[in-house]
Amino acid sequence: MxxxxxxxxxxxxxxxxxxxxxxxxxxxxxxxxxxxxxxxxxxxxxxxxxxxxxxxxxxxxxxxxxxxxxxxxxxxxxxxxxxxxxxxxxxxxxxxxxxxxxxxxxxxxxxxxxxxxxxxxxxxxxxxxxxxxxxxxxxxxxxxxxxxxxxxxxxxxxxxxxxxxxxxxxxxxxxxxxxxxxxxxxxxxxxxxxxxxxxGKHSIRQLNIASVWNEFKLGFSYILQHKLLLALVSGFSLFGVVNGGLSVMQVFILKYKLAPETYEEMSIVLGIVFGAGFLTGSIAASILSQKLKLYHILILALIVSGSATISGSLVNNIWLYMVSSFFIALSLPGINIAIGGWIPSIVNPKMMGRVQGWINPVMMLSQSLTLLFIAALYPAFIALESLYWLVGGSLIAVGIFYMLILPKFLELNQVADVTID
Structure with a gap:
């Protein structure tokens, strides 16, 4: 302290x-x-x-x-x-x-x-x-x-x-x-x-967009060459789906289903519940990362968060929904710590910056597509509960996908160690 x-x-x-x-x-x-x-x-x-x-x-x-x-x-x-x-x-x-x-x-x-x-x-x-x-x-x-x-x-x-x-x-x-x-x-x-x-000191006139873009393409090629790294980086697209979906789905379910008259007050309570779950999950995931393999934590967190997301669409009581939201928040740090802690161990330090340069765009692209999907289809063509099933189902599907492929990649010792220009 x-x-x-x-x-x-x-x-x-x-x-x-x-x-x-x-x-x-x-x-x-x-x-x-x-x-x-x-x-x-x-x-x-x-x-x-x-x-x-x-x-x-x-x-x-x-x-x-x-x-x-x-x-x-x-x-x-x-x-x-x-x-x-x-x-x-x-x-x-x-x-x-x-x-x-x-x-x-x-x-x-x-x-x-x-x-x-x-x-x-x-x-x-x-x-x-x-x-x-x-x-x-x-x-x-x-x-x-x-x-x-x-x-x-x-x-x-x-x-x-x-x-x-x-x-x-x-x-x-x-x-x-x-x-x-x-x-x-x-x-x-x-x-x-x-x-x-x-x-050193540079002028804006010296900025060469073509050379900057070439650096990002090199990072992309590096990711594509390594299946384990590609699988983990692709996982950040899932964060985009979750962030994009939950950013509006929770407000919508309060206003249009669970608490139409008091949704503003309830959103404050939900924020406290979600934040408390995230803080607790961060501590728990940090401890578990010292005792379990990272891919075990990742798979467990994905399945728990997906199941909790789907359960949130099935309840008609706001307090039961709070419980579901707590478990979503509790499990999300496990995904973040597992992927974020794994990537540095398999990436050549000389390429780390260029790999990191692709993570945020991957996440923001999937987040934008999710929000565009919701804006275009809700409420005219898709029910609110269907959005929860979509996000929760995606989390569970990725958890099962990782369960099948990550052990194989580890056996092959997929470490990103190619020659770097």
Missing amino acids: KKLFSIFQNKNYALLFLASFASQMGGIIGLTALLYYLLDRFSQQPAYATITELMLSLPTLAVFFLVGVFADRFDRQKIAKNCDWICAGLSILLLLSLYIEWMPFTFAVLFFRNAVKSFFNPAQTSLIQGILSENEYSVAVGLNQMVASLFMLFGNGLGVFCYWTLGVEGAVLVDAASFVVSGLLIQACRISKEVRMPN
Whole structure:
């Protein structure tokens, strides 16, 4: 515990940590309020809520091949603080779009704001890596997990509370203020040039899109050459299906089936239940990873989460649904820890960055396709319960698929060790 708090003696880290917290808060409160505003204002058009969530994933696909290059080629501190300030300005534009009630403009602003936010994390994470020692970096990752759990526990409730008390306009203004505070905290850091620009100073005119794209193609070829690695990376597409589905399915089932009159209040309780399950699952999966083989944890977590998702569609009592949601959240960290902990052990360190560069786009693509599927087919062509069966069935099917193929790949010792150019 002493080591956990001693890291804050590093002033630069303390400022970056608070900036990350403020920036995350700026991304959650307004978006949550907007989601509930659209459900209230356009209750007969649930596709609007789905499109709002879609605006979180599509921007990542638009800029994924640039964000890492920007963090390596340009001033990381300037990238991070400018991302925050641009997002603050776009939040003001979002207010204007709500005032005139032109939904295409609203969705366009959300798209550009989340595209800009995509550049923040690589730059901020790279700064933290440069100002901490190797031992301290593991402590920083643990703190980030704690913050993520807190936002999962209370972020949705905080957004709904701001919506009730300040209205959607006030919640978006809180977003804008959070981004400004984050930018000021990052500007206050005193970070050496070597950390901010480890590869020297570059101009935007020197950026060669063709060479960047070739690096990503090399990573893709590397993944395709190794069946075990391909199977694990493909698993991240499942995260996209789960994230995309649950981001709207849980709100829909509360509003249209289980608690139509009190769905906003119940969504706060559900967020706490889900966050508590995720936090408990993270601890349990970390302990189990020391005692069981990773693919055993992965298969077990997939089948449990899939079964819990399907059971959630079968109950008509909101408290039984809470139990199902708890077990979904409890098992998801096992999937993340198993895949995330396995990949580094089978990838050549020289290729790790290029492999990682494909993981987020794979996940965001499947998330976007899932949200597009829901927006197009629900509620006109597909029942709400069918969405739960689709997501839950996908989890179970992948669990069975891994049960059949992963032991064979391990026997073949599929380690990614090809020659690298």
